[in-house]
Every structure is written in C-alpha cells, then in structure tokens.
Amino acid sequence: MPIRIVLADDHPLILEALANLLRAEDGFEVAAACANGAGALDAVRRHRPDVLILDLRMPDLNGLDVLRALAGEDLPTRTILLTAAIEESEILEAMRLGVRGVVLKEMASGSVVQCVRKVHAGELWLEKRSAASMIGKLARREGAARDAAALLTPREQEILILIGRGLRNKEIAAQLSVREQTVKVHLSHIYAKLGVDGRLALLRYAEDHGLL
Secondary structure, three states, X not given: OOEEEEXXXXXXXXXXXXXXXXXXXXXXXXXXEEOOHHHHHHHHHHHOOOEEEEEOOOOOOOXXXXXXXXXXXXXXXXXXXXXXXXXXXXXXXXXXXXXEEEEEOOOOHHHHHHHHHHHHOOOOEXXXXXXXXXXXXXXXXXXXXXXXXXXXXXXXXXXXXXXXXXXXXXXXXXXHOOOHHHHHHHHHHHHHHHOOOOHHHHHHHHHHOOOO
C-alpha cells in the first residue's frame, strides 16, 4: 500500500513543488494539497492519511492550530512540520501535540522524502542542529512534571488547576464545597512540597514544569 499524504502550505509554488516531488516517488500517494489550515483539517478528516506535511506558519489557522484542532481525534496520521524557521518553544509544543518530524524549508528535497519514510515507519525526525537539545529539554520537562505531580495529592492537583484558572481561595472553596481555611491548608502543603513561597511563584513553577 502506498503512503498516503496530505500537504498544507499557503505558498502555491512550494505546495506545487512538494506535491510534484512526492508524486514522483515510488510508494507515495498525495491525497490532497491544501493552501490553508482549514483545508488541511478537512482533508485529514476526510482522507485519514498516513502522513500530514504541514506548514507551520499559515494565516488564520497555522500549523499548531491545526494540530490542536485534531488533538484527541482517532486518526492514523503522523505529522511532519515544514517551516523556514521554528522556535524552541514551538518544537516542544509540536512534540506534545504528536508531531513526529520537523523539516526546514532550506533543506534538500531528498530530506523531505527521507523524513516521510522515517516518520511513516514510526521514527522521529528532527532537524539535526536542534534535535538533541529539543529532545533533551522535552524529556527533562516531562520528567519534572511527572515528579512534581507525584508529590501532590489529587485534591492538591485539583486546587493547583483552579489557581491556574485565576480563582481566589474563596472561589475555590465554593467550587470544591469545602471551607476556605481548608483551601489555605492545602495551599501551604503545595508550597512546601514544591519549594515555592507564594501564589505567584507557584504559578511560575507550574508553568515552567508543565503542570498547567
């Protein structure tokens, strides 16, 4: 069976060149070539491709927006981001959203073909200059999040989430049907366990460690 691919890029020349490149390869089938994020969403849901090659920076719905919209859907699709440049934070979010490959547009066309084959086979492909640091940082962050979450009780984690939503102690108490003093006690335990000295420091810690 050929590898079925959906492409999405808002630059017509790049989209056409990429489609022609992949159609010329044995074992590849381009199911759709889309000029925007909305088209990509529709094509992925309709064709259920093996691989989605997705431009990161598109107007209206960008690549990460498309991935967020598809998150949680039961799809067989593995995604490759295609971009001229990408920030460290974007790679981290993309990987959390299930991206399996990142290809820079400056790279040789053969790299795109190789990336599609590797990703379809279940492997990870990242631009070599950033791969090691990105994977390392993601692993450290995810590991820190698991370690921190393991320290907190389910109730403490629930309170932390409500704090992240901007609720005050009184509002948290009302939502959880407990006394405000109980919330304060839980908060003091959270502060002690995570080694922070207040609400602002707690929020910064939670964001830095992926707890919110």
